[in-house]
Amino acid sequence: MDALGWLAGTDYTIAREILQRGVAALYVVAFLSAVAQFPALLGEHGLLPAPRFLRLTYARRQPTLFRWRYSDRLLLAVAWTGAVLAALVVVGVLQLAPSYVFVPVFLVIWFLYLSIVNIGQTFYGFGWESLICEAGFTVAFLGAWDTAPPITIVFLLRWLVFRLEFGAGMIKMRGDRSWRDLTALYYHHETQPMPNPLSRTAHLLPRWWHRVEVLGNHFAQLVVPWLLFLPQPVASAAAAVVILTQLWLVATGNFAWLNWITIVLAFAGVSDGAWRWISGGAIHGGIGAAEVPLWYAVVALLVSAFLVALSWWPLRNLFRRRQLMNASFNRWHLVNAYGAFGSVTKERYEVVVEGTADDPHAAGAEWREYGFKGKPGDVRRLPRQYAPYHLRLDWLMWFLALGSRDSPWFEVFLLRLLEADRPTLRLLREDPFGGEAPRSVRARMFLYRFATRAEKRATGDRWVRTEVGTLVPPVALRGQ
Structure with a gap:
């Protein structure tokens, strides 16, 4: 010994x-x-x-x-x-x-x-x-x-x-x-x-x-x-x-x-x-x-x-020129390669998901925003501290806004909102329909930036956002 x-x-x-x-x-x-x-x-x-x-x-x-x-x-x-x-x-x-x-x-x-x-x-x-x-x-x-x-x-x-x-x-x-x-x-x-x-x-x-x-x-x-x-x-x-x-x-x-x-x-x-x-x-x-x-x-x-x-x-x-980031070399996830933020995004885009109980094609339709727990949405809301807890849906929404092509889940997510699926709604901070099914949902893209100190004093907003386009036009369940 x-x-x-x-x-x-x-x-x-x-x-x-x-x-x-x-x-x-x-x-x-x-x-x-x-x-x-x-x-x-x-x-x-x-x-x-x-x-x-x-x-x-x-x-x-x-x-x-x-x-x-x-x-x-x-x-x-x-x-x-x-x-x-x-x-x-x-x-x-x-x-x-x-x-x-x-x-x-x-x-x-x-x-x-x-x-x-x-x-x-x-x-x-x-x-x-x-x-x-x-x-x-x-x-x-x-x-x-x-x-x-x-x-x-x-x-x-x-x-x-x-x-x-x-x-x-x-x-x-x-x-x-x-x-x-x-x-x-x-x-x-x-x-x-x-x-x-x-x-x-x-x-x-x-x-x-x-x-x-x-x-x-x-x-x-x-x-x-x-x-x-x-x-x-x-x-x-x-x-x-x-x-x-x-x-x-x-x-x-x-x-x-x-x-x-x-x-x-x-x-x-x-x-x-x-x-x-x-x-x-x-x-x-x-x-x-x-x-x-x-x-x-x-x-x-x-x-x-x-x-x-x-x-x-x-x-x-x-030491490879084409270094892999966050890669596993075996099925057991042992002795892996790591890395984070090899590139920095210079503009922040957010996907805002909304629903309406009205005719989605009517000019006066009222669209209400779904609130996520962690990702920015409401421009006045102070971001919360969640780590070390992992909000997986919110993280995938960030990748979606960056143009992630691996997003078949998002279509299903919109379907679950149209169904007012309770397990899905529990992943959110706010359901604007109180558990009821909306008639239609849509997803819009916005450019977000932090408000300056002067803007915050003037408006109370922590974020400034500008609409840049539509990701998903209004969709509804068949028969609606």
Whole structure:
């Protein structure tokens, strides 16, 4: 056992607690998101029904519990089971069990969510879905309290943060001139998918500050990730920079759990010694065993070798001219390529969906707007903070406004509004017809921008919008 003494990451016991409990907490959020949204979006009568998707050969090849049978009841059972098991990790109950119990249970959490992701189609086609899958699989092997955290797993989590941050930095430098000439943040706070309460304030900051933001982003994503692999206290300082920059993104936007899980994973670089220094000796660490049992050392080394082997594809991708963004190289979503905002949208377009109970062709028809929970609509409404919760419909509406061609779900969405489908209406903030079916619906395109301070004082509006065209002309059910 002494020969494997180097494997015991005894200076990362606090990091293990944050990593496992933090990732588990985000799994709770992800599973509850599935409970609330999956049936309406992807269920038996959803916008993109999972049963129809599972008839495809491609779908049947994916690792998922639903390969042989899907039902909304089974989906809810899977999601609630995953949420409960993840909650047990959050409160520290499962860590009291031996590692031969803890690790398989955490892997069950991972596989339950993987089963959902692999049938989620467009509504689960986000990089942070692969990220939470990879993070869940990896932190499981940090083990319970009967073993010290294997240092190889700790470094593999830093490797995950490196790919996440450096990959995002490289995709920006390759993808959009505005990142290279330091103007990207002139636009980003206003045009990001889902602004939050402080996004307008951030957008209205001086342009010199936005250039400083971009420089800070380049430093945090292109330089700092390399420092995560250096000895302490450099690694802890690098992790602190990642955490602080991610907190700024949390404060100014709604990116589901992307920023939160990056913060959690960055703690893989923070040693117990750093915690003792920060707390003036009040926090000591040393949680759990001081050694790695031989049987678990074998498991940890085999898993580490497996993840290192899978790292060849994303490593090669990082230095390719045509770098892939948010790509999985295997069906299990392990050791992926990441990246975000390789290009910055300079104008914000929004799809506004309306309905009427009148004759849609009459000049005096009253059209009433459907209110979405997160995406901009009402020009006076303050954007809300939803992250780390993921509003999947709202995000897809942003892509729709950008001209996404992968939008067959939108026609079904309009149909569900004409039917006054209750599960679909529950995805919205406001149904202007109070649960009654409209006679007709339509979708119009608007150009949105944040109101200046003077405009806000004069009108009370937070947004200024201008109609630019019609996306879908008035449609109705047959016979109406």
